[in-house]
Amino acid sequence: MLVVSKSKSRRAFAPTTALAKAVKFDEEMLHLHLTDGRSISVPIIWFPLLYEATPAQRKRYDIGGGGVSLHWPKIDEDLSIAGLMAGVDWQSE
Numbered sequence: 001m002l003v004v005s006k007s008k009s010r011r012a013f014a015p016t017t018a019l020a021k022a023v024k025f026d027e028e029m030l031h032l033h034l035t036d037g038r039s040i041s042v043p044i045i046w047f048p049l050l051y052e053a054t055p056a057q058r059k060r061y062d063i064g065g066g067g068v069s070l071h072w073p074k075i076d077e078d079l080s081i082a083g084l085m086a087g088v089d090w091q092s093e
Contacts, residue, residue, distance in 0.1 A: 018085050019067025025050075025058050032084055035067060042084060049077040 022033045029041045030050065044051045050058060053075050062071045070079045 018081050020063045020070055020081050021067070023061055023070060025055070032070075032081070034081075040084060042087075047077065047079070049075045053077075 017036060018038070019035045020032060021035045024031045024033070025044065028043060028045075030044050030047070031039060031041045033039050050072065053072070057072065057074045060072065060074055062073065063069070064071055068081050070081070071077070
């Protein structure tokens with residue numbers, strides 16, 4: 001029998017091992033592929049520098065920190081994998 005304590009708050013599982021493997025773009029979306037096999041997609045319009053970048057500039061990125069961040073040197077854009085996983089809303093500020 002499984003006993004669940006009512007005193008503990010119930011929280012959603014938040015993976016701590018989400019590491020970037022590759023990034024691809026189509027006309028509207030950034031597609032992030034993770035080392036554990038998951039993929040997430042977000043609208044590139046959320047990121048004005050990426051949205052305005054050329055396809056060649058978007059293809060030139062670096063994966064930093066062993067997979068925890070992305071950097072596009074030609075346009076000086078940085079994204080964290082944790083922020084993408086959390087669904088950061090760029091319009092909320």
